[in-house]
Amino acid sequence: MEKLGLNEIRESFLKFFEGKEHLRLESFPLVPKNDASLLLVNAGMQPLKPYFTGIQTPPSTRITNCQKCIRTGDIENVGKTSRHGTFFEMLGNFSFGDYFKKEIIPWAWEYITVVLNIPKESLYVTIYLEDDEAFDIWSKNTDVDPTRIFRLGKEENFWEIGQGPCGPSSEIHFDRNVELGQIKTAEEFVKAGNEDRVIEFWNLVFTQFDKDEQGNYNKLKNPNIDTGMGLERIATIMQGTNSIFEVDTIKNILDEVSRVSKVKYGETRTEDISLRIITDHVRSTIFMISDGVLPSNEGRGYVLRRLIRRAARHGKLLGIKNAFLNKLCNIVIENSFKAYPELKEKAGYIKKVIKLEEERFSETLDSGMDILKTYIEELKSNNNKILSGDKAFKLYDTFGFPYELTEEILEDAGIGIDLEGFNSEMQSQRQRARSARGHSNYMGNGENELNLIPKNIETKFNGYDKTELQSVVKVLISGEEVASELAKGSKGIIVTEVTPFYAEMGGQIFDKGIIFNDNFKAEVYDCQKNASGKIVHFALMLEGTLKTDEFVTLRVEKKRRTEIGRNHTATHMLQEALKRVLGDHVHQSGSYVDEERLRFDFTHFSALTQEEIIKVEELVNNNIMQSYKVETNIMTIDKAKESGAIALFDEKYQEDVRVVSVGGYSKELCGGTHVRNSGEIGMFKILSEAGVAAGVRRIEAITGSNSIKYLEEKNNLIKEIASTLKCSEKDITNKLQIQLAELKDKEKEILSLKGKLAASSIDEILDDVKEVKGVKVICGVVKGIDGDALRDLADKLRDKLGDGIVVLGSAANDKVEFVAMASKSAIDSGVHCGKIIKEVAKIAGGGGGGRPDMAQAGGKLPEKLEQAIANVPSIIETFVK
Structure with a gap:
């Protein structure tokens, strides 16, 4: 062969x-x-x-x-x-x-x-x-x-x-x-x-x-x-x-891993295992990222993060000190791009995601490894073979260690993990992951009333240019059964041959409206597609009775449809603006459009600066004012891509697609409804920009009458502020700066008075020095001071005391603050401020810690302050040798 x-x-x-x-x-x-x-x-x-x-x-x-x-x-x-x-x-x-x-x-x-x-x-x-x-x-x-x-x-x-x-x-x-x-x-x-x-x-x-x-x-x-x-x-x-x-293509990758790591394949079993793990995992990660998966702590994002971090760790085991996985992308893509051309198209983006995740892991890996080594040493010194679940969870939650990575490292040391304890700590995260995935029957397809519609029934959306038309009712569903009629007051599903109602998809919300004839009237409050693509109207019967095979009029709420169209077209224009301002790596990661606002998720690796937000907003508004014609064309997917149309990052399209163009500015594959002219959008205003996942940002914005309303509210707020400050609108900033300067002067004066008050308390506090197993102890509640003044007072008391420990507490604004300071001789006797202050703060419903010589803590229960300070001597006694 x-x-x-x-x-x-x-x-x-x-x-x-x-x-x-x-x-x-x-x-x-x-x-x-x-x-x-x-x-x-x-x-x-x-x-x-x-x-x-x-x-x-x-x-x-x-x-x-x-x-x-x-x-x-x-x-x-x-x-x-x-x-x-x-x-x-x-x-x-x-x-x-x-x-x-x-x-x-x-x-x-x-x-x-x-x-x-x-x-x-x-x-x-x-x-x-x-x-x-x-x-x-x-x-x-x-x-x-x-x-x-x-x-x-x-x-x-x-x-x-x-x-x-x-x-x-x-x-x-x-x-x-x-x-x-x-x-x-x-x-x-x-x-x-x-x-x-x-x-x-x-x-x-x-x-x-x-x-x-x-x-x-x-x-x-x-x-x-x-x-x-x-x-x-x-x-x-x-x-x-x-x-x-x-195998040829996989061996090519393994050879490159061997070259980058300077480790020869076939010489030692442990190194060969690491070389093979990196080879396999880098293939997986590149294909996953190409299909839109991003690293996270849940679901498929967690699978990706686990693979990247596992590969990175084995790179370190081979002696690779710096980020290296992104350097392997070219060899993987070179061996597979002919069958999967999207790998080459997205190469820059793939490398960026891998590099950022590997760098993020490197930042936490060293400190996490130090913690894990400490855990291992402690366990071995105590002849213990099981790491507690809470410590395993801390490694996962704080240092980004996947549970499996901790398990793998511990396995090499002959140590297990308290899995039950770890699962208890992880319960909330696991619950979120479970709720994100549904239950399904055979082959993963859920059975519900939407799939009761016979396969031979066809439905058609004819609402791009119409908001009202006539059709015939083909199917009625009441509860979980096909029905012959729907009566007044009941809720049900209405299926017609043709409809102007847009079924929710592609990020665009469903249309609302009414269906009626001389015999009945029903309010459509939702419109969806079932698994086989048939359009269904969820309706509340307002009047009369509806039977199958009746001719009906379907009327979409026109004003709502118009507002949705404004936001949808603006979303297209926003994506183009983001690409022009931030770069071609920007891809849509999700969107939601309704009559109130638009939400657009996109791939980007840092928060937008205020200057970038302004540029994006200006670019969209400038092109709105050009009053571009919004055109729709049906063409093959290949022609659409050749024409420069933007496609969803991880979507699979049919051969013929719908391309929506906003003049010569924006061109995108889309099945939604839009305005006829960009000028109809009126105005575009960004409300917020924030991160929603690693490498994914979100912009929320408004258009049309909603943006005008927003500006009116802002204008009224400015007028109200000016009135309160008793100045003109243009002088608001200057007036606030003057008042802030005055406030700072007052704060300095208050701090000075607090310092004097604290200093006057020194002699009084020194009169109540206690002794615990030969260690001098000063502890007390100081009223009227907090923060810097409390620390300053503790420092002065320690100097006056010479050898010993000072523990002070104070309450202000429904919060409790503690500070502890100790001399070297007290530390030598077993005193540890961090551990002592932690126990003291627990009594007042708080926590904290710090170094042996100095520590701070907080509490939530001011009523427990006196009790906490009263327990200081007994707590110190447990630490003194």
Whole structure:
């Protein structure tokens, strides 16, 4: 067989199935769309689930693709074994009720024995124990030796997940040691698999049953085919390697990691593990960032952060001192961009994200490692083998250590972690992560009333130029059932053939309005699309009764639609302005547009300066005043990109797209509603700019009448301030500066008086010196002073006292302050101000700490101040030797 490269194998597979009338699809993004059951795509068929369930109609009944996937379930084995990786590509071909076993089995055999030319004496086939049909097709429609076909049980050759579509499978295996002779029995075959002699590389799933609640397997009217072949795995076979890390494109990356680290591969096991981990993780991170994932402490962002930080740590283990992962981007992109051109398009952005995250990790890694080393030393000195959960959480929360990284480092030291305690500390974060993901049924698609609409019902949006039209009612839903009518006072769902109501999507809120005829009137308070793209109106019946098949008038609330359009067009203009002011790395990360304001999230790595905000605002307003015509054109996605239209960073588009242009200023792919002329926006005003996640900023802004109202409110506020200050509007700043200067003078005077008051208290306090185990102690409550004055008084008392410790407390503005200072001789006796002040402050509902010689603390309970100070001698006694 020919030694084919990974990229060549991918192309040969896709071309082969194109020749079998399959539609070739590009890989879907790693971030699942409309599927709350997964953080990241982890199987080739996962993005196609809506087609298998029938919720959506596939673009072809025959599809082939190569899907990017991420799996982190076996991350601890990555680098330690030859085949584990977090990123992989899955070759697949799929039939949605089209062909079945008698087609796919001969095709699979043709591809591997004719196209790839794999020797037949190296191949074995497994089928489900009871699948006589598959055996007949394999033995009669291919030239495979029937003695090389083994029947295995459900665990090996039957695919099912709970209830729903399922079926037997057939796997194709490669024998890596044919010289040992042919395997004769199923038992020998299973043993050979366990010993890694034979490896499975292609799984053909025959989805032919529907498993019901009683566990019965009912035959599907239209069975499906779902196959999956790991690209990296078949590449190891074709290239005769024992490891995915020796496959051409992956080895190129590993060689570069070796060059950057100056560590030769193949010399020591521990260094090889680090080299392989970095190689794998940098592939994963580059593809994840390319698909819009950013580092964070939750969800898929946490997966990305964990991979980057794990790779960075192994770089340090190899002796790499500075940030280096971003330097590996070029080699990864060079080896994959022909299949995934978006990698090259986003190269600068990808490098920036990785560099920033690695630098952020480096800042905390050293201090965190010091803390962890201290923990390890303490545990070993106390013969303890378990790190407490709260300390593990502190490393995660304060120093950015993923739990798995702490676990990995401790494992090397023979120490475990109190996982239950850690989970308790993490409960709130985990709860947020759980709530961000929904519950789903078979294949991740939730069942609800929206999906009760029959598949043959078609709906159409015809509201770009209209806010009122007539149509016929096709479906009514009341509660969770299809209904024949809706009566006054009830809420329900109305589905019509055509509608002017915009269903919420693309960041634009839904339209509101009314649906009516002579028999009824209903208020539309929401409009959405269901999983199959049908438009549904959520309505409250105000008058009469509505029945299916009635002709109705649908009227959108026009003023609200206009305000939404202003904000939406302004959002497009804002994105263009941000790109011009900040740079081409700016990409939309999310948006929300309603009748009140617009919200726009975008990729950028620092807060905007006031000067940048002003520039962006001016650029948008200047182009609004140009009164550009807002035009819409339908074109192919390739033509749209060629024309310079901005596309969503991680979106997958249909072949034909809608391009919205604002004169020659802005051009963007969009399905929303807009104004006809930029001048209709009136005015654009930024209200706020802030960070919402690592590398993501958010701008909130208003337009039209809302911006005028905002300016009027600001103007009235200025007038009110001027009136209060008894000056003209232009003199407000000068008047405030004068008053602030006067306030500062008063503050200085007050501080001086407090200092004198404190000084007058010294002799009185010194009269009450206590002695605890030979250490002189001054403790007391000082009224009327706080902050600097309290510290200054403690310092003077320590000087007067000579040897000993001073602990003072004061209350002001419903808060308590404590300060402690000790001499060197007191410290030698065991006194530690930081530890003592912490215990004292606890009594007053607070906390704090500091050095042995000086510490400060605060409290929330002024009524406990006297009690806290009264306990000082007994607390000090526990520390003095």
